[in-house]
Amino acid sequence: MDATRKPLRIPPAMALYAEEQGVFDIIQKMVKKVLVDRPKDPIQYMIDHLSNDNDDVPRVFILGPPASGKHTMAKLLCKRLNATHLTPESVLSSDVSLLAKEAQSYRDKGQEVPDELWAKLMQQRLSKVDCIKRGWILEGFPKTREQALKLQMAGICPDHLVVLDAPDIVLIERNMGKRIDTANGEVYHTTFDWPSDPTVQRNLVEPEGISEEETGLRLIEYHRNIPGILRTYPKTSKKINADQPYMDVFSQVLTFVLSKPRSLAPHTPRILLYGPPGSGRSLQASLLAQKYGIVNICCGQVLKEAVADQTKLGEVIQPYIENDQQVPDNLVLKILTEHLSSLESATHGWVLHGFPRDTDQAALLKDAGFVPNRVFSLDLSDDVVIERLSLCMTDPVSGERYHDIYKPAPSSEVHERLQQNPRHSEQRVQARLDMYHANAEELDEFYPDVIHINADQDPYTVFEFIESYTVSPLPRPLPEEPTSP
Amino acid sequence: MAAVLEMEAEEYLQENRIPELINNLTSLLLYHRPERPREFLIKQLEKLKYARLSDVDYPCLFDDSNLDAIFGILDPAGQGYITGTQYMEALKTLGIDVRNVEEPGGKITLELFKHGMRIQLKSACATFKS
Numbered sequence: 001m002d003a004t005r006k007p008l009r010i011p012p013a014m015a016l017y018a019e020e021q022g023v024f025d026i027i028q029k030m031v032k033k034v035l036v037d038r039p040k041d042p043i044q045y046m047i048d049h050l051s052n053d054n055d056d057v058p059r060v061f062i063l064g065p066p067a068s069g070k071h072t073m074a075k076l077l078c079k080r081l082n083a084t085h086l087t088p089e090s091v092l093s094s095d096v097s098l099l100a101k102e103a104q105s106y107r108d109k110g111q112e113v114p115d116e117l118w119a120k121l122m123q124q125r126l127s128k129v130d131c132i133k134r135g136w137i138l139e140g141f142p143k144t145r146e147q148a149l150k151l152q153m154a155g156i157c158p159d160h161l162v163v164l165d166a167p168d169i170v171l172i173e174r175n176m177g178k179r180i181d182t183a184n185g186e187v188y189h190t191t192f193d194w195p196s197d198p199t200v201q202r203n204l205v206e207p208e209g210i211s212e213e214e215t216g217l218r219l220i221e222y223h224r225n226i227p228g229i230l231r232t233y234p235k236t237s238k239k240i241n242a243d244q245p246y247m248d249v250f251s252q253v254l255t256f257v258l259s260k261p262r263s264l265a266p267h268t269p270r271i272l273l274y275g276p277p278g279s280g281r282s283l284q285a286s287l288l289a290q291k292y293g294i295v296n297i298c299c300g301q302v303l304k305e306a307v308a309d310q311t312k313l314g315e316v317i318q319p320y321i322e323n324d325q326q327v328p329d330n331l332v333l334k335i336l337t338e339h340l341s342s343l344e345s346a347t348h349g350w351v352l353h354g355f356p357r358d359t360d361q362a363a364l365l366k367d368a369g370f371v372p373n374r375v376f377s378l379d380l381s382d383d384v385v386i387e388r389l390s391l392c393m394t395d396p397v398s399g400e401r402y403h404d405i406y407k408p409a410p411s412s413e414v415h416e417r418l419q420q421n422p423r424h425s426e427q428r429v430q431a432r433l434d435m436y437h438a439n440a441e442e443l444d445e446f447y448p449d450v451i452h453i454n455a456d457q458d459p460y461t462v463f464e465f466i467e468s469y470t471v472s473p474l475p476r477p478l479p480e481e482p483t484s485p
Numbered sequence: 486m487a488a489v490l491e492m493e494a495e496e497y498l499q500e501n502r503i504p505e506l507i508n509n510l511t512s513l514l515l516y517h518r519p520e521r522p523r524e525f526l527i528k529q530l531e532k533l534k535y536a537r538l539s540d541v542d543y544p545c546l547f548d549d550s551n552l553d554a555i556f557g558i559l560d561p562a563g564q565g566y567i568t569g570t571q572y573m574e575a576l577k578t579l580g581i582d583v584r585n586v587e588e589p590g591g592k593i594t595l596e597l598f599k600h601g602m603r604i605q606l607k608s609a610c611a612t613f614k615s
Contacts, residue, residue: 014515
């Protein structure tokens, strides 16, 4: 772009609106669909697409070696996300069209169904209304890279590809215990998932092909094909270790399926950090500000600046600061508003810390129209806070800060002249901690999307955490938990 | 192979004037900022669909009052006419692609200006395969 040109000023209200409503995503998904299907009448097509309102429904492939628990995972996911569960078999058997008959005739002759036919069948099934409206979870397909490519040519592409993974020896063992209910085709296991109902127990039979040799053959087949499939979907796949209790596997699968891919939508980070004193808020904020060029607003700092600049508001709050009293909320908010609504904050984003301390302040901030889009709570235990702060000393000559444990003074001479910030005495720290704890819980309730981070780690580890949550979009909300009868 | 597909896609987009359509839709959306963007977009698309049949009433961000305002800005002295260069600038201000427009000569009165602008705006909003 021509840097000498006048920069394009977009009113902040537009950017806010676009971010809130996900305008970029709506348009991007619409154009993507149009390009994949290339309809004759794009306008009507777009109307139909928009009225479907299905941008957020799951579109998932679940793959994995035999006995890795694909079926169980798919079933649980469908129940939880209210999606349609598909397997190649169910697609074949539920279909009554000519295509399905053709496929069935291949099967009857003992031949493999050709890949083109599979792709057509899948396309037909996925364009049915339940798949469009509620999303789909397809298990155990595609089996080869060719099938994956054919599906892609037909315009079928999953948003998420879950690959369950476990050591072969575990799978062979596990497969030997597999039992199938003859009545409804449900899968059970002799050790891990034994039905409590005696009538079901009687119905169970050993399925075919669970001996060690047969499982081995299927495993070899699987290992031959999976690298090619993974190559077809390099960005959307995730391997999940299936050799764990199934609820653990499921929670990992669910987290992955709910995550959204990183989007190119422009967004301004509006970050709020809170945590006990000494948890490293200012350090993290300055790291964020440095790396992403956003405005670092530290509440205490901003107030002191106002006093030092002798602005009108500064003169009003001066007595409070000098007497070490709390500045009234409305005055703090006025000063903060000046900083938060500056052009730089509006265009680049901001990171705020030291405010709000309690829910009243948080509500004030919200009423003023400053809603953070990421809230982080830096969690630290009281002992660590006291250890971090009360042992912290400052060298009055060089201004360098030392810590008795983590960064001792270089010489005894320096050590002698170290002085402690009165704010860091154990009593004062304890008092601030008490104040923090009195409000922390309410703040957590006020910001339900808060992301808790263990701050008792290396500062850069903490920073990476914050970064990863800031850069990638928030996961989509889970649909309401279905009420169990 | 990828290059061929890409070219086909590009061709399809140009043929159906999708980039212009999307531009218009997003500017309408961001200008009005409705509470339910999906419904709003559907409404605009429906409007465009009918406009294609009847050839009037295209969904457009600017109306006659905007044109009057622009003319007023370009002609602050109230002479009643503007020049061809100013006419072209006005088109650019309205976000119309001026590459295919010829610069008119002589004095342009308000009526002439509005007529020309309406034609240009209409062609900019008729974002479909003709």
